[in-house]
Amino acid sequence: MEMVVENESNLLTTYIVHVQKPQGEDSLQYDDLHGWYNSLLPESAKSQNQQRLVFSYRNVVSGFAAKLTAEEAKSMQGREEVVSIRAERILSLHTTHSPGFMGLQTGFPLWRGSNYGKGIIVGVLDTGINPSHPSFSGEGMPSPPAKWKGHCEFTKQRTCNNKLIGARSFVKNSSRDLPFDDVGHGTHTASTAAGRFVQGASIFGNDNGTASGMAPFAHLAIYKVCQLDGCYESAIIAGMDAAIEDGVDILSLSLGGPPFEFFEDSIALGAFAAIRNGIFVSCSAGNEGPGDSTLSNEAPWILTVGASSIDRKISASAKLGNGKEFHGESAFQPKDFAPTLLPLVYAGENGNESCAFCAPGSLESVDVQGKVVLCEIGGDIARIDKGQEVKNAGGAAMILMNSEIRGYTTLADPHVLPAAHVSYHAGLEIKEYINSTSAPTATVLFRGTIIGDPFAPVVASFSSRGTSMSCPHLSGIAALLKKSHPDWSPAAIKSAIMTTAHKANLEGEPILDQWLEPADAFATGSGHVNPLQANDPGLIYDIEPNDYIPYLCGLGYTDKQWGILHSPTQGLTNVGPANSTYVVEVEAPLAVEMSISPATLTFQEVKEKLRYLVEFIPEDENLRGNNTFVQGSIKWVSLSGEYSVSIPISVIFN
Numbered sequence: 001m002e003m004v005v006e007n008e009s010n011l012l013t014t015y016i017v018h019v020q021k022p023q024g025e026d027s028l029q030y031d032d033l034h035g036w037y038n039s040l041l042p043e044s045a046k047s048q049n050q051q052r053l054v055f056s057y058r059n060v061v062s063g064f065a066a067k068l069t070a071e072e073a074k075s076m077q078g079r080e081e082v083v084s085i086r087a088e089r090i091l092s093l094h095t096t097h098s099p100g101f102m103g104l105q106t107g108f109p110l111w112r113g114s115n116y117g118k119g120i121i122v123g124v125l126d127t128g129i130n131p132s133h134p135s136f137s138g139e140g141m142p143s144p145p146a147k148w149k150g151h152c153e154f155t156k157q158r159t160c161n162n163k164l165i166g167a168r169s170f171v172k173n174s175s176r177d178l179p180f181d182d183v184g185h186g187t188h189t190a191s192t193a194a195g196r197f198v199q200g201a202s203i204f205g206n207d208n209g210t211a212s213g214m215a216p217f218a219h220l221a222i223y224k225v226c227q228l229d230g231c232y233e234s235a236i237i238a239g240m241d242a243a244i245e246d247g248v249d250i251l252s253l254s255l256g257g258p259p260f261e262f263f264e265d266s267i268a269l270g271a272f273a274a275i276r277n278g279i280f281v282s283c284s285a286g287n288e289g290p291g292d293s294t295l296s297n298e299a300p301w302i303l304t305v306g307a308s309s310i311d312r313k314i315s316a317s318a319k320l321g322n323g324k325e326f327h328g329e330s331a332f333q334p335k336d337f338a339p340t341l342l343p344l345v346y347a348g349e350n351g352n353e354s355c356a357f358c359a360p361g362s363l364e365s366v367d368v369q370g371k372v373v374l375c376e377i378g379g380d381i382a383r384i385d386k387g388q389e390v391k392n393a394g395g396a397a398m399i400l401m402n403s404e405i406r407g408y409t410t411l412a413d414p415h416v417l418p419a420a421h422v423s424y425h426a427g428l429e430i431k432e433y434i435n436s437t438s439a440p441t442a443t444v445l446f447r448g449t450i451i452g453d454p455f456a457p458v459v460a461s462f463s464s465r466g467t468s469m470s471c472p473h474l475s476g477i478a479a480l481l482k483k484s485h486p487d488w489s490p491a492a493i494k495s496a497i498m499t500t501a502h503k504a505n506l507e508g509e510p511i512l513d514q515w516l517e518p519a520d521a522f523a524t525g526s527g528h529v530n531p532l533q534a535n536d537p538g539l540i541y542d543i544e545p546n547d548y549i550p551y552l553c554g555l556g557y558t559d560k561q562w563g564i565l566h567s568p569t570q571g572l573t574n575v576g577p578a579n580s581t582y583v584v585e586v587e588a589p590l591a592v593e594m595s596i597s598p599a600t601l602t603f604q605e606v607k608e609k610l611r612y613l614v615e616f617i618p619e620d621e622n623l624r625g626n627n628t629f630v631q632g633s634i635k636w637v638s639l640s641g642e643y644s645v646s647i648p649i650s651v652i653f654n
Helices: 030-039 043-047 070-076 109-113 185-194 233-246 266-276 383-392 424-436 470-484 490-499 545-554 559-563
Strands: 013-019 053-057 063-068 082-087 090-093 121-126 164-169 198-203 206-211 219-224 230-232 250-253 280-284 303-305 312-320 325-329 342-346 372-376 397-401 419-422 441-451 539-541 570-574 580-587 592-597 600-603 609-618 629-638 644-652
Touching: 013 070, 013 233, 030 053, 030 063, 043 063, 053 233, 063 070, 063 233, 070 082, 090 233, 109 470, 121 185, 121 233, 121 470, 164 233, 185 219, 185 250, 185 470, 219 233, 230 233, 233 250, 233 266, 250 266, 250 470, 266 280, 266 490, 266 545, 280 470, 280 490, 303 470, 303 490, 312 419, 312 424, 325 424, 342 424, 342 441, 372 383, 372 424, 372 441, 383 397, 397 424, 397 441, 419 424, 470 490, 490 539, 490 644, 539 644, 580 592, 592 629, 600 609
Parallel strands: 121 219, 121 250, 164 219, 250 280, 280 303, 342 372, 372 397, 397 419
Antiparallel strands: 013 063, 013 082, 053 063, 090 230, 198 206, 312 325, 312 441, 325 419, 539 570, 570 609, 580 600, 580 629, 592 609, 629 644
C-alpha cells in the first residue's frame, strides 16, 4: 500500500479568489456561477474526490473561496480571470440601563415615532444565537416584510419565529453545522441590537429592571460566521453575501482584525456591497486600545463604533485599615460577606510577576489563607481566573488593580469570590499602604447598583482609536432611524448619528478618557451618540457609493484594486424645514488656517443639496510646538438655533 506523506506542498488551505467575470455574464444564476467558479480551479483540484469549492460569492464580490495547496494557488495567479488570490485570515470577536442612558425610555419620541423599529430587519454576523432566549420571543410580533427571502436552519426543537426570522450557519463542524450559539457572544450582540422587552432581568440580583435592545420590535436575521477560535474570512464574506440576498436593512458586525488595504479587507468589501444595496453597516472599532493605529473596520462607508461607559456601576469598594476607600466594581455582590478588616497581602512584592498577576498555581506556596489578596491585571490571564486562584489558595477576597494603560476603566465581572476591580492609581496607593505598615488590613464593601456617574460617558481604555457591545447599540439605533426615515440612505443615517453626537459628559464638561483627561478626537470620534437629535438633524452629509472612487484614487489605488470594490467635495442635504439658513462656525486646529466657502448655506426646499469647499492653509511651523497632530471642527448652525451639525477635523503634521 502506497503511503502519502503530508507536507507543506500538499496541505490544503482556504483561499479567497477575486475574479473578473466574462463580458455579459453579470446575470449568471447561482448554479451556473458555481459551475463557472469550479471551472477555474486547477485540474489537480478537480480530479480529486472531494469538494474544494467552499463558498461561491455573488453579491459582495465576484469570486469564491476554495481549498487549495500553495502550488495550486500559485498556478491560478496567471489566469486572466483571476484578479487576486490569497489565503484567508482568521479575525477576532471584538444591556437593562443603556437604552435609558441614551434617551430611549418607553414613550420617548424616537421609540414611539419609529414604532420601536417594527418592520426593520437587523442582520447580525457573529457566533450564532440561542433561539430559546426570551429576548427573541415571537409572541405578538408581526410577520416579516414581504421582501424577506432568508430561511431558518434550526431543527423543530429550536426554531425561528416572527422575531427571529432567519438563522444560517457558515461555520463548518460546529453544533452539527447549525447556527446555535456555542460561545454566547452572538446572543449578547443580537439581544443588544434588537432584543424584546424582558421584565425582571438582573445580573446576579443587581440592576433589576426591564431589559431590551435598541430596536425591540425589529426582526432579527442571524448569520453564524464565528466560533470559539475566531471568525474565518471565507465565512464572513459568505454571511454578508447571504444577508444582502436575503433583504436585511441593517448589518451589525462585532468582529474584525488589524487594518488592511480596503481591496484586501473582507469586511470593507462586504460593507461596500451592502451600502450599494441600501443596507446600513455598523462595526466595532476593536478592543486593542488605547494606543494609536489600533482601529479595526475603518472604511469610511462603515459606521465604526468605539466603547464608552454609562452612568451606572455595580459598586464594590476596597477599604483599607487606614480608613481610605477606593471605589471599584464587581457583578458578584455577596450578601453574607461581613465587612470586617482582614489581613491584606500583595504576593508580587518579591518581584515574582506570576504571583503579582495571580496566575494559576502561583499562590500555592504563598500564605493567603483568610486574607485579602491584591492582584494585578495582565499576564494574559482572565480577570475571573485570577480570583479563582486566590480562592483555590484559601484567600477570602481579592482587590484587582488595573495596569497603567487601563487607567480608571473598571469592569463589573461575575467574580468567584468577594472582589473589587479598582483603578491603577488606587492600586498604587494600596501598594504604598501595604509597604507602610507591618500589618496591613482591608475589606471589600458592596453597595449594589449606583446610577448617576457625572463623568459618564468615559472612553473605555480598551476602545480602539476610533466595542463588541457598543456596535449593536448603534445597529439598533440605526434601525430606528431607518424606520423613521425610510428614504434615508446608509450615508444619511451615518451622518445623522455622527453630526449630532454629544461632545460633553453629564456634567457638561468634555468627554474624558481612561486617565480622566479630556479625550482627543481619535478617542471620541464624533462623540457619544444622541439618538433623539439624530432623528431630526436638520442637515445631513449624503454620499453615493460611486462618490468614494475619487477617495480611493487619492489613496493611490489602481483601477484593478478599486475595481474589486465594484465600482470628495462635501455635500449637505436639508432634511429640516424649507427656507432654512445655516452659518458655519469653525474651530481651526492649532497652526492651521481654515477657509470655508460659502460661509452661509440657504436651503429653499426640503432635500435640497448644497456643497461647500474646505481649504486648509498651514501656518508657521513654530506654532505647532511638539504636536504631531491637532484637532478642530466644522459646525453648521441654523439661524433658528434649532439645529447644530458638527464634524470633527484632525490634521497630522508630516
